[in-house]
Amino acid sequence: MRHRNLAVWLIVPWMWAAIGYASETSVASGPESRLWRLAEQEQSALEARGVVLCDASLSEYLQEVVGRLWNQVPTRLDAPTVKVIKDTRIDAYAYPNGRCVLSTGMLDVLENESQLAMILSHEMVHYARQHTTALYNHFQQAARRGDRQGNGKDAVAVKRSVLHTIEAAEREADSEGLSILGAAGYCEGEVLPLMSNLIKRMPEHGHPESVGELEDRAAFFRQRIGQGPGRRPAAASSDTDPDGYLAGIAPALLANTEVALRRGEWHQAERSISRFLALNPANAHAYYLKGETMRRQNAGDSGNHCIGSYQKALTIDPDFSPAHRALGELHYKAGRYQMAKPHFESFLSLAPRDHAGDYIRGYLRQCSN
Numbered sequence: 001m002r003h004r005n006l007a008v009w010l011i012v013p014w015m016w017a018a019i020g021y022a023s024e025t026s027v028a029s030g031p032e033s034r035l036w037r038l039a040e041q042e043q044s045a046l047e048a049r050g051v052v053l054c055d056a057s058l059s060e061y062l063q064e065v066v067g068r069l070w071n072q073v074p075t076r077l078d079a080p081t082v083k084v085i086k087d088t089r090i091d092a093y094a095y096p097n098g099r100c101v102l103s104t105g106m107l108d109v110l111e112n113e114s115q116l117a118m119i120l121s122h123e124m125v126h127y128a129r130q131h132t133t134a135l136y137n138h139f140q141q142a143a144r145r146g147d148r149q150g151n152g153k154d155a156v157a158v159k160r161s162v163l164h165t166i167e168a169a170e171r172e173a174d175s176e177g178l179s180i181l182g183a184a185g186y187c188e189g190e191v192l193p194l195m196s197n198l199i200k201r202m203p204e205h206g207h208p209e210s211v212g213e214l215e216d217r218a219a220f221f222r223q224r225i226g227q228g229p230g231r232r233p234a235a236a237s238s239d240t241d242p243d244g245y246l247a248g249i250a251p252a253l254l255a256n257t258e259v260a261l262r263r264g265e266w267h268q269a270e271r272s273i274s275r276f277l278a279l280n281p282a283n284a285h286a287y288y289l290k291g292e293t294m295r296r297q298n299a300g301d302s303g304n305h306c307i308g309s310y311q312k313a314l315t316i317d318p319d320f321s322p323a324h325r326a327l328g329e330l331h332y333k334a335g336r337y338q339m340a341k342p343h344f345e346s347f348l349s350l351a352p353r354d355h356a357g358d359y360i361r362g363y364l365r366q367c368s369n
Contacts, residue, residue, distance in 0.1 A: 035132055039095040046085060046101075053084040053104065053255050061248035062102075062120075065113060069121050072183040075128045082120070086255045088268050090198070090205055094123040096132040104256035107249045108272050109201055113239040114181070114190035116249075121177035121184075129176075131169040135162065174217060178224055187240050191221050246279050257289050266297040284317035291326060306330075321350040325360065337367040 046052055062082040070079040080098040084107065085091075091103035100123045110116050126132070182188050195218035202210040246253070253276040260269035273290050280286060291309030298305065307330060313323040328343030344364040348357060 035136060036097050039097050039099065043083075043095065043099055046083075051085045051087065053086050053252060055084075055251040058084060058249065058251045062116075065117055066100075066120060066124075069117055069124060069180055069184050072180045073124060073128050077128060080124060080127050084252055084255075086259050088205075088256055088260050088263065088265055090201060090207075092119050092123060094126045096127065096130060098127055100124070100127070104252040104259065104272075105205070105268075107252040108256050108268075108275070109197060110245065110249075111193065111197070112190060112242050112245045113248070114187040115194040116245065117184065117186040117239070118177060118181050118191050118194060121180040122173045124180065125173040125176045126169065129169070129172065131173070135165055135169065170217075171220070174220060175224070178221065185239070188225050190240055191225060192218065195221060243279055246275055250276055250280060254286065254289070257293070261289070261292055261296060264296075266293060269293045270297075282316055284313040284320040284323065287313035287316065288320065288323045288326065291323070295326070295330075304330075304334075319350055321347050321354070324350065325354075325356060328360070328363070332363050332367065341367040 059082070062084070066079060066082055078098055080094070080100045082100045082102060085101055085103050087103040088105040088108075089103055090105050090109055092101065092106050094100045100120065102119070106119065107116070110119070178188060178191065181191070195214060199211055199214045199218065202208070202214065253272045257269045257272040257276070260266070260272060269289070270293050273286060273293060277283070277286050277290065287309045291306040291313070294306035294309060307327065310323045310327045310330075313320050314327075324343040324347040328340045328347060331337070331340035331343065341364065344360050344367065347354070347360060348364070351357070354360075
């Protein structure tokens with residue numbers, strides 16, 4: 001997935017691709033059709049790459065939140081649909097055709113449903129107001145003015161004008177999104193902890209340049225939410241319970257752990273799997289991932305510290321083959337061949353077609369010598 005450098009809430013980063021694309025296509029096709037076609041192409045590409053997380057319970061939970069918010073949006077547009085991509089980076093954006101995308105990294109940053117609702121309501125405003133199309137039209141008009149002048153100063157002015165339009169759209173999405181949040185009965189006061197958490201976490205994810213923009217937004221929200229004359233108090237809500245939220249996004253936490261492990265992001269993997277296990281202590285796959293996090297984070301040592309997690313996985317599900325394989329390999333590499341042997345045998349019996357079968361059979365032969 002492409003790097004997005006406009007902090008967390010963007011109009012749509014592929015807008016710039018649309019601008020370049022438009023210069024090579026017929027003006028007669030119209031901006032809306034071009035943008036929608038480009039959106040559909042990128043969405044198809046995400047599906048083809050296998051990065052979309054397909055989980056019925058997660059989708060149902062997210063669409064319930066969307067429905068509650070969308071009832072407060074005065075528009076005839078169809079309600080947006082939410083897709084989750086398997087990516088540890090903090091990301092959220094909306095397409096003009098109503099598809100909202102959240103990363104597993106974004107879901108892991110959030111603490112409760114009210115914070116999730118703020119992210120979604122912000123993106124809903126971009127969609128309902130069709131900010132992408134408006135930005136596209138603004139750019140085209142500004143670019144034509146620059147072409148008529150034909151000098152470098154006007155190119156700078158065009159860029160400045162477009163960025164100003166983006167900032168205005170972002171502020172509108174913040175303002176109207178906050179109103180939608182409150183009207184739907186969510187806790188507006190959770191927006192400030194959300195912003196504080198994002199300000200803290202974005203540098204950890206390699207985006208220190210986002211902090212200034214997030215701090216400006218936090219100041220805006222404080223003016224709208226804080227106590228005092230002319231300021232709106234935070235609405236009371238029961239949607240601040242972290243357990244209910246974590247239960248709803250549990251599949252995303254597992255997926256985020258797996259992505260973090262592939263990328264070598266040990267701290268992120270540990271955070272995601274710990275949050276999952278806090279509410280799902282009877283999940284064999286989760287304990288296996290916890291063991292993998294510990295093993296890979298401490299590669300080169302004996303691996304004894306992660307044996308307990310693998311054993312816990314097998315206590316929950318004796319037929320969980322990856323844990324048998326992991327324990328077999330740990331014992332084998334430590335020279336404990338007789339302890340490794342039953343785990344290798346169980347693995348081969350439970351997963352006879354696994355790609356690791358050939359070398360596990362080789363290990364097993366050596367254990368039998």
